Amino acid sequence: MPTAEVFAPLLDPARYKGAHGGRGSGKSHFFAEMLIEDALSERGLLSVCIREVQKTLADSAKRLIEAKLAEHRIGEADGFKVWRERIETPGDGVIIFNGMADHTAESIKSLEGFRRAWIEEAQTLSARSLTLLRPTIRAEGSEIWASWNPRRKTDPIDLLLRGSPPTGAVVVQANWRDNPWFPAVLDQERRDCLRDDPDQYDHIWEGGYVSALTGAYFAKHLATAKTEGRIGKVVADPLIRRRAYWDLGGAGASADAMAIWVAQFVDREIRVLDYIEGVGQVLAHYVAELRARGHGEALCVLPHDGVNT
Structure with missing residues (x-):
């Protein structure tokens, strides 16, 4: 399956894999396809897609995974079978969909033996849920994936994967400009947001933390400068006066x-x-x-x- 260059570091095995950024980056599409690829290459793989709160399957990644199976013409002949609440994968494997808020210390044990856990909308995951999940997904070669649009530096997933990442964790930032298949209709939405709601533009489209400074004088000018690549890292010139x-x-x-x-x-x-x-x-x-x-x-x-x- 074609992969955007920004996600290439996530293709190699790692205990923790994370992708954070704004809308239109293709984070969820990448993880959905990687889950299918792993199920094809590792028969009998047990995988779970997780959200903090999942009231219905419509809130889960199930529909996206189904769309990816159809897009790549992968079906029952390849060992995949879609049921109402789960997707069977080759070699008696399965992909299930859970809300972490519904789990207790006892019920979470049902996920022992699962070797892939993909946390969607990980910015909403509570510290309690992370504490329950991490030691449960412990089978040899297991991986915990997270995709999210950051809200605050203090959110548990940011503290884990961006504050002090576990040894061997691989984390990338992906935004709309990193997506070679970024659709024109979304680009127009992005431009409209920059024009009409510059206070929120950086959070929604560039993966920045939510700003507490709504109405800041220079919000639109800063958002435009960032979009045009005029904000970045610089170094001091030793020959020029400070x-x-x-x-x-x-x-x-x-x-x-x-x-x-x-x-x-x-x-x-x-x-x-x-x-x-x-x-x-x-x-x-x-x-x-x-x-x-x-x-x-x-x-x-x-x-x-x-x-x-």
Whole structure:
């Protein structure tokens, strides 16, 4: 089955595999196809597709897997048989669909022996569910997969696979631009979102965390810059002077925040290298912080009222 380049690292065996990102990246399509491929190559494979809450099978990945079987003309002759609540796979294997919220410490034992667990919409999975699931999927060669659109850094799946990933975990970020089959109708939806709802664009389409700053002044400009590839990692040029731009705040408990941006002008680029913020600190604190971060020789640029301070 054709695979987008962004998902290539997930093709090799790994205990944990994760793909996070925004809408239209093809994360779910990739995992659905990989589940079919694994069932074809490992007869008798037991697999489970998991959501935190699954009220009906319509909430599960079952319909997507069925569509992939039809798309690639894989059926009963190949050992697959679709039933109402499960899909049988070659060699007496099976794919089932579960909601983790319905499981208890006792009932989760029914998944022992399963060697694939795909967590869909993993951003909603609770810490309790992860704690139950991880030791249960423990058969030799078993794998736990997760696909999700991040919400917060503190969500359990982000803490597990992006905060301090387990040894050998393979995690990729995939967004719409990584999908070679990204449909035109979705691209128009993306453009409309950028125009009409820039506050949410980064979360919905670029896989960013949900912003608490709805209505921020520059939300649309930042979203456009990111879409056009104008936001990325930069390095300092050792031959060009650094400049530290200060927005002054006073000292004391009721003072405004002090903010300092460190930047370089390289040709026609403005490279932002660092940011420092604090409240209630004396000026010497920020001077020491600039030196500690390697900006001791920076030209300090004060605002128009800087002479007052």
